[in-house]
Structure formats: structure tokens, C-alpha cells
Amino acid sequence: MTKEKKEETKEKTIHQAFVAAQKGFGKALKTSSNPHFRSKYADLGACVEAVIDALHEQGFALIQLTKPSDLGWVTVQTELLYHTGERLYLGELSIPVTKQDAQGYGSALTYCRRYSLMSALGIAPEDDDGNQASAGKQVPTLKPRKAVKTYYDTSKLSEDKLAPSVKYLESNGAKEVKEGLYLSPIRLEKLQSLIVEVSENGI
Numbered sequence: 001m002t003k004e005k006k007e008e009t010k011e012k013t014i015h016q017a018f019v020a021a022q023k024g025f026g027k028a029l030k031t032s033s034n035p036h037f038r039s040k041y042a043d044l045g046a047c048v049e050a051v052i053d054a055l056h057e058q059g060f061a062l063i064q065l066t067k068p069s070d071l072g073w074v075t076v077q078t079e080l081l082y083h084t085g086e087r088l089y090l091g092e093l094s095i096p097v098t099k100q101d102a103q104g105y106g107s108a109l110t111y112c113r114r115y116s117l118m119s120a121l122g123i124a125p126e127d128d129d130g131n132q133a134s135a136g137k138q139v140p141t142l143k144p145r146k147a148v149k150t151y152y153d154t155s156k157l158s159e160d161k162l163a164p165s166v167k168y169l170e171s172n173g174a175k176e177v178k179e180g181l182y183l184s185p186i187r188l189e190k191l192q193s194l195i196v197e198v199s200e201n202g203i
Contacts (some may be wrong), residue, residue: 014082017058024054025123044114051121059083064113072097072163072190074105076112078120090120100190150187152194155180165191 012020027050033189048062055062061081069075073094080088093116117125152174154165166182168191175182181196 008064014084014086014088017060017082018088020078021051021054021058021060022122024057025121026054029122039054043094044117047114047117047123050123051117057082058090062117064116066109067092067096070167071161072100073167074108074112076116078113078116091116093119096190097187103202120171151177151196152184152188152191153180153196154182154194157194165194 038081052062059082063079063081065076065077065079067077073096075092075094079091081089082088093112095108095112095115097104099107152169154169155160157165169182169184169188172184172186172188174182174188177183188193
């Protein structure tokens with residue numbers, strides 16, 4: 001019987017191993033505090049801790065790769081490396097960087113890794129919003145933001161900055177109303193330097 005069990009282990013496919021590992025995943029504990037929102041959350045370390053032992057037991061290594069992204073975005077690709085050399089690709093996640101400096105990119109990368117990991121492996125925080133709602137706590141309703149028409153002048157941008165800026169504008173619903181002038185239904189803080197005052201008669 002011992003030999004048969006060993007043979008079954010050797011023949012386990014990467015997908016069977018992943019299912020076995022997922023059965024051993026725990027919940028990501030909310031051990032970190034967010035003073036701005038006065039709430040607790042599961043940080044990246046807690047998310048990794050919830051899954052890493054079960055993954056290792058089934059012969060997996062967790063890999064999260066950063067990939068080239070458009071200006072002002074970070075992208076993380078999450079995958080599992082199996083002991084046979086096979087890889088299980090679990091998708092990519094991209095998020096915008098709100099602060100354009102090293103700290104901003106670092107924070108965005110950590111945030112992206114955390115949510116990519118939870119989404120890819122199917123784990124959830126210990127006390128998520130759904131549990132709070134079922135416990136009778138009121139979840140505040142966010143009022144929709146009022147659309148603000150903002151104009152962006154790209155005519156003076158250098159060639160290396162023009163294409164990514166235009167792509168970012170168009171991806172957020174902006175339309176070119178005049179050569180080099182774009183009208184956006186929302187205010188895009190990362191392109192704040194391009195905002196111009198335009199009268200309706202001047203278009």
C-alpha cells in the first residue's frame with residue numbers, strides 16, 4: 001500500500017495539487033491598521049501567511065512578477081511554480097499609481113500584489129465587508145461623484161510623453177474636441193499639469 005500511495009503522489013497533476021493546496025488555505029487575518037479609515041486590514045504578509053504553508057506542502061512555489069505597464073500604472077502577474085517544472089498562470093492585475101514617486105509606486109505595488117494574490121488563490125480577509133453586513137452593521141453608501149468637464153492641452157508635450165498621456169486620457173473617456181485638446185468627464189489628477197481653462201465659445 002505504501003508503494004501505491006507513492007505512485008499516486010507522483011502521478012498527481014498540477015491542477016489536482018492546486019485543489020489539495022487550496023483546501024489547506026487559511027483566512028488572511030486583519031492585523032494591520034489604516035488610521036485614515038479607522039479600520040483594520042489584512043496586509044501582504046498576512047495574505048502570504050494564509051497560503052504559503054499549504055502551497056509548499058503540495059510542491060508549489062509562489063511567484064509574483066512585475067510587468068511593464070503604461071505610464072502611471074503597476075502590473076503584477078501571479079503564478080505558481082510546481083516541483084515538476086510546470087507553471088500555473090493565475091492572471092494579471094493592474095492598478096493606477098496615485099502618487100508619482102518611489103514611495104507611491106512601492107505602495108501601489110504592495111497593494112497590487114495583495115489583491116492579485118487574494119483574487120488568484122481565492123482567499124478572503126477574516127472579517128470582510130460581507131461579514132460586517134450580516135452582523136447588522138451599516139455599511140455607508142457612497143454618493144456618486146458629480147461629473148466635471150475638464151479640458152487637457154497635450155499640444156506642448158514632447159513625443160515620448162504625448163502617446164502615453166493621450167492613451168491614458170482616452171482610456172478614461174476623454175475625447176479630442178480640437179487638435180491636441182481633450183475633454184474629460186472626470187478630473188484626472190495625474191495629468192493636472194495639462195488642465196486648461198476653456199470657454200464654451202473658444203472651442
